[in-house]
Amino acid sequence: MRKTMPLAGTGLIAAATLMSAGVFAQQPAPGEPRFTSDGQLQRPDDYREWIYLSSGLGMTYGAAVEAVAKAGAPDFDNVFVTRRAYRAFLETGTWPDKTMLALEVRSSASKGSINKGGHYQEGMTGLEIHVKDVARFPATKWAFVSFGASARTAKALPANSGCQDCHSREGAVDETFVQFYPTLVPVAKAKGTFKVAATK
Amino acid sequence: MRKTMPLAGTGLIAAATLMSAGVFAQQPAPGEPRFTSDGQLQRPDDYREWIYLSSGLGMTYGAAVEAVAKAGAPDFDNVFVTRRAYRAFLETGTWPDKTMLALEVRSSASKGSINKGGHYQEGMTGLEIHVKDVARFPATKWAFVSFGASARTAKALPANSGCQDCHSREGAVDETFVQFYPTLVPVAKAKGTFKVAATK
Numbered sequence: 018m019r020k021t022m023p024l025a026g027t028g029l030i031a032a033a034t035l036m037s038a039g040v041f042a043q044q045p046a047p048g049e050p051r052f053t054s055d056g057q058l059q060r061p062d063d064y065r066e067w068i069y070l071s072s073g074l075g076m077t078y079g080a081a082v083e084a085v086a087k088a089g090a091p092d093f094d095n096v097f098v099t100r101r102a103y104r105a106f107l108e109t110g111t112w113p114d115k116t117m118l119a120l121e122v123r124s125s126a127s128k129g130s131i132n133k134g135g136h137y138q139e140g141m142t143g144l145e146i147h148v149k150d151v152a153r154f155p156a157t158k159w160a161f162v163s164f165g166a167s168a169r170t171a172k173a174l175p176a177n178s179g180c181q182d183c184h185s186r187e188g189a190v191d192e193t194f195v196q197f198y199p200t201l202v203p204v205a206k207a208k209g210t211f212k213v214a215a216t217k
Numbered sequence: 218m219r220k221t222m223p224l225a226g227t228g229l230i231a232a233a234t235l236m237s238a239g240v241f242a243q244q245p246a247p248g249e250p251r252f253t254s255d256g257q258l259q260r261p262d263d264y265r266e267w268i269y270l271s272s273g274l275g276m277t278y279g280a281a282v283e284a285v286a287k288a289g290a291p292d293f294d295n296v297f298v299t300r301r302a303y304r305a306f307l308e309t310g311t312w313p314d315k316t317m318l319a320l321e322v323r324s325s326a327s328k329g330s331i332n333k334g335g336h337y338q339e340g341m342t343g344l345e346i347h348v349k350d351v352a353r354f355p356a357t358k359w360a361f362v363s364f365g366a367s368a369r370t371a372k373a374l375p376a377n378s379g380c381q382d383c384h385s386r387e388g389a390v391d392e393t394f395v396q397f398y399p400t401l402v403p404v405a406k407a408k409g410t411f412k413v414a415a416t417k
Contacts, residue, residue, distance in 0.1 A: 199340065
């Protein structure tokens with residue numbers, strides 16, 4: 018059943034509209050990074066609903082993962098990117114401001130259930146976000162934020178971190194390891210944004 | 218420049234509207250399987266934009282993948298599910314009619330670019346769809362369709378295929394291997410849909 022709105026409701030609606038406008042002016046759009054008032058990045062709880070880019074197992078390519086080649090039980094890493102950044106990449110071959118990539122680390126297991134060999138994924142042990150925010154990080158444009166398994170907020174790593182150094186030298190596209198994301202390689206090559214030199 | 222629509226256009230618009238209505242009545246909603254008139258499933262070109270569930274490396278768990286434990290270069294498999302089916306699973310702990318899961322097989326590589334050890338993903342070598350369509354497959358509810366690397370359409374495997382047999386016996390939830398999808402396990406357990414017996 019619908020109830021008739023009293024006339025006084027008009028004022029409430031106007032106030033609510035103004036409040037909403039104020040909230041939207043301060044808050045980032047969906048898929049954009051959210052920072053606390055003291056500059057910490059808020060953990061993006063929905064990263065598993067972003068676009069999947071690729072996975073590795075036991076990757077020892079850099080400080081970002083700090084993966085250890087553990088005999089028998091290496092870690093998986095899964096990489097995701099926000100949907101808005103993915104759409105922009107398909108059009109331009111590079112990442113827009115406010116891009117976030119998530120690197121999720123999971124332990125591996127074998128011979129469970131019907132599995133006889135190889136490795137499958139189990140519990141999440143770490144989450145790192147690579148965020149592009151030109152106004153907030155003017156010197157590097159990008160920053161790395163490590164949340165571990167469960168932190169709700171975290172500070173960016175220093176601008177001279179090993180992550181930053183390796184990504185800016187070795188990333189095939191705009192400080193990111195597109196050379197390891199097989200569906201994005203042909204896009205970047207077609208758009209002329211793929212730094213072949215970085216991948217040798 | 219806009220041109221003035223002649224009066225005869227009104228009839229064209231009405232006809233176009235009727236045609237559209239007819240088309241929409243026959244076509245599945247976004248994220249639902251599309252079959253040709255002779256019953257073949259159309260390759261879902263957008264599966265990489267579905268929800269990612271998990272990956273394995275060198276998994277020898279069943280006939281679905283026919284993965285071979287190749288020394289040094291095992292295959293990755295990545296599993297995705299349509300967004301509408303994923304949303305329904307989060308609410309109910311099981312899969313709605315018209316669910317599609319995609320199993321993508323990719324070759325693995327090592328020691329490329331800056332990578333020093335472990336395995337990362339390269340070219341796609343196969344795509345299999347597990348589709349639930351109760352009206353089309355009344356006996357089994359689900360069917361398996363193997364597209365290989367590039368087929369545009371493909372027939373469902375026979376109802377007595379090894380895939381069907383293993384999934385119906387061993388799948389933890391509704392003939393699917395939710396025991397290997399770590400983010401869905403707690404959902405299914407909370408909803409009471411997880412068959413623990415199947416995972417032993």
